[in-house]
Amino acid sequence: MKSVGNQGQQENDTSKIDLRQLPPLKSLKGFEATARLGSVRGAAEELSLTHPAISHQIQTLEDSLGVKLFLREGRHIRLTNEGKEYYQFVRQALGILISATEQIRSSISQPSLRVQTYITTSIRWLAPRLPKFKKHYPDIELEVSTYNANWDFDEKHADIAIIYRVDDLPDHLSWQPIFESSVFPVCSPEFLAELPSSPKPYELSQYPLISVYTENKYWNWEDWFDSIDDNPNTHNKDLKILEVDTLAAALEMAIVGEGIALVNGTFADKDIASGRLVIPVSHQDKGAGEWGIVYHKNLAKDQRVTTFIQWLLEQN
Template sequence: MASGIDLRKLPPLKSLKGFEATARLGSVRGAAEELNLTHPAITHQMQVLEADLGVKLFARKGRSLILTPEGERYYPYVLGALEQLLEGGAAIRRMASSPALRVQTYISFAICWLAHRLTHFRTLHPEIELRLATSGAGWDFDEDSADIGVIYRSEPIPAHLHWVKLFDSRFFPVCSPRLLADKPSGLCPEDLAHYPLIAVNSEDRYWNWSQWFESAGLKMASRAVPIVVDTLAMSLEMAINGEGVALVNGPLADNDLRSGRLVKPVDHFAEGQGQWGVICRKEIQHDIRVVNLTNWLLEVSQT
């Protein structure tokens, strides 16, 4: 992998470790004991680092060492770099210790979209063992319990995470074709107020019937009180059975629309606030299993 870093300009790692320990403990002796090195070895490392930077990093105060202003400025960079190395190593060791790639997503996304396609991925990559876990609608990616997540997100992505967009968020009504038996040409947005509406109960939902009606230039009629269910998968199943009109986000109804089990009663969609995407820690984004799964998800999301 190409890099823009000139490694020749980096100080030795052992000098950075010695600097961090000495600065934190305020003592060369303490740093030597912690790093299992001799007092002269730590002193030499500090001299090498100061010569490389061209500044003094420490000053003596009584029997202790304190950081100079230059040392104070340098310390956060060194600490951050060492912490990233530790976190990266821990992430790699976690993945190396488990033969399975831990994938987590929402229950409804797994049922309505992902499960129908995983056989194709297993055919392409039989060497990759997947461990799929599902969570409720309020779930956010937890890198301690999953290596990779497929998630709907509207907030900024944290700097330590890698994000690949899969879908834009568009939400629209769907229903059984039986519900439109006497309306072969479809409905107008205002007509939906006369049909049973199915809503998903989730406090963090960024799309709902009120927003959809508003996007169509309408106010949701007071008589249009939705049936509320726990999951999108349940709402789609009810719609397939002719129980009402469900509101779906993005691609989750693709399979049912293609099969004809569901149709779009109204030719109108609303733009959501978020996106569907793949998320993982930056340290593992180049792991071959993560790369293969991400590339496959990108490919099938376009079909």
């Protein structure tokens, strides 16, 4: 077999390439995988083909070349001298083809998918999951921006938003639920030790409270007390409430013992599981509607959007 030199064609070279001399590409793929793995079975598994299919590809390639590429010794195979030499050429050629393909694909720049969400949602829910998304969908670039609790979908600077359900969604926007929301109080174990044993919900009103400044009534201590007490007059009306602008801040303040925070359970689960936070009352849960995805209806068939939405739905 003759050696192949580095005689690259010029960009403007229009000389004809006789493609009839080229073996089928699938046979080259089957040969490369078999030679590299030293196993027809291994090549079949890697290429998602059957054992007979790989064997047929190798036989086709050997017939095309007029030489044996493998020696079969029982259940084992090994490359012939011709096979070893040909393998080096095939591997180099396929590597060049793969590199050229990746270069062309990367040169076709797709705009980033612009995702908007609350600060806490980004920090405590979305960000920890994004490495998995990048691993499975490396071609989709994400650009994440954040804002405070009140919803304000900036359509000029975002394609999609992860938000708490809002009333009266504009007709040109679509809504896809992700998970149900619940709100309940949490505090540090040290703060819990200052409370009565097995406290009643209304007894929490006598202690420092922390809440997120929001128009959402479900995160409002007054409404929460009214919703869980049989007699709304039982709790202290002179509430000592410290308002913060993000749920992340409320959680951190509860962790360091500044008071009892009214929080969304989805974003507190890891701190509860680790023991950094505890739930002080047994009757604590109030359903607070849905969290989901909002996006412009014009993007309903955008593959980036549909892929990202489907991935988000798989996270719960």
